[in-house]
Amino acid sequence: MSNSVGAVIVAAGRGTRMGTAESKQYLLLQGKPIIVHTLEVFQKHELISEIVLVTGEEDVERCRQWVQAYKLDKVSVVIPGGAERQHSVRRGLGELTTTWVMVHDGVRPFVQGSEIEACYERARSAGASVLAVPVKDTIKQVDGEGNVLSTPDRRSLWAIQTPQTFRLSDLLSAYDEAERDGFLGTDDSSLAERSGITVSVVEGSYRNIKITTPEDLDFAEFTERSRGEERR
Ligand SMILES: Nc1ccn([C@@H]2O[C@H](COP(=O)(O)OP(=O)(O)OP(=O)(O)O)[C@@H](O)[C@H]2O)c(=O)n1
Ligand SMILES: C[C@](O)(CO)[C@H](O)COP(=O)(O)O
Numbered sequence: 001m002s003n004s005v006g007a008v009i010v011a012a013g014r015g016t017r018m019g020t021a022e023s024k025q026y027l028l029l030q031g032k033p034i035i036v037h038t039l040e041v042f043q044k045h046e047l048i049s050e051i052v053l054v055t056g057e058e059d060v061e062r063c064r065q066w067v068q069a070y071k072l073d074k075v076s077v078v079i080p081g082g083a084e085r086q087h088s089v090r091r092g093l094g095e096l097t098t099t100w101v102m103v104h105d106g107v108r109p110f111v112q113g114s115e116i117e118a119c120y121e122r123a124r125s126a127g128a129s130v131l132a133v134p135v136k137d138t139i140k141q142v143d144g145e146g147n148v149l150s151t152p153d154r155r156s157l158w159a160i161q162t163p164q165t166f167r168l169s170d171l172l173s174a175y176d177e178a179e180r181d182g183f184l185g186t187d188d189s190s191l192a193e194r195s196g197i198t199v200s201v202v203e204g205s206y207r208n209i210k211i212t213t214p215e216d217l218d219f220a221e222f223t224e225r226s227r228g229e230e231r232r
Pocket of ligand 1: 085
């Protein structure tokens with residue numbers, strides 16, 4: 001099992017920016033919960049041998065039922081997450097036994113199988129990888145008063161997505177180090193970077209959005225409907 005690949009899918013967030021009563025990962029997209037769409041991509045991928053699903057404590061039971069109902073038999077365990085994404089990922093990592101881990105947001109249902117493969121191949125050759133897209137807008141650093149501080153060169157700016165792929169042992173060490181130092185990052189790569197791991201960027205697609213705010217749902221509905229039509 002020296003090159004086995006597992007996935008930690010995190011879905012324990014509250015979706016405050018979405019503002020819906022139901023957490024965004026459980027909203028229906030073409031009749032199916034968003035989290036199920038995401039899990040199905042990893043379930044179908046031949047590289048992935050095991051999936052750990054991290055959800056809100058109160059959602060563990062219904063997620064287990066969906067795992068059964070949608071025949072997601074690579075999901076080995078459904079566990080409750082923590083207060084921040086980083087805590088949820090850490091709990092998920094503790095359940096995996098594979099050599100490699102891909103950490104993925106439960107609210108990124110449009111990741112492609114080919115992207116999963118490219119991320120894994122890059123991690124094997126470079127040590128670790130993140131899926132990303134070049135930023136399209138001009139980005140400015142702005143101070144607390146709303147005044148522009150600087151305009152970084154866009155050619156070096158990428159919007160980082162998931163999956164983020166690492167050797168499990170490397171990522172566990174990076175997580176331990178972050179905990180020791182009280183560091184809280186918004187993605188897994190930032191923890192790996194600070195512990196000296198080289199992370200390589202794999203160019204992905206602008207379609208692999210993180211469903212975060214209400215207008216993202218319009219895009220998601222449109223994209224899923226088009227994919228359904230393509231399949232027919
Ligand atoms: N404590 C947390 C926070 C986030 N996540 C997961 O991390 C992913 C990316 O987070 P984000 O889009 O920020 O989700 P939320 O935290 O739910 O959103 P918000 O910040 O608007 O509350 C999501 O799949 C989310 O469920 C998690 O597992 N545990
Ligand atoms: C991991 C991530 O999706 C990469 O873009 C992102 O950093 C998650 O951040 P959020 O603050 O949880 O939205």
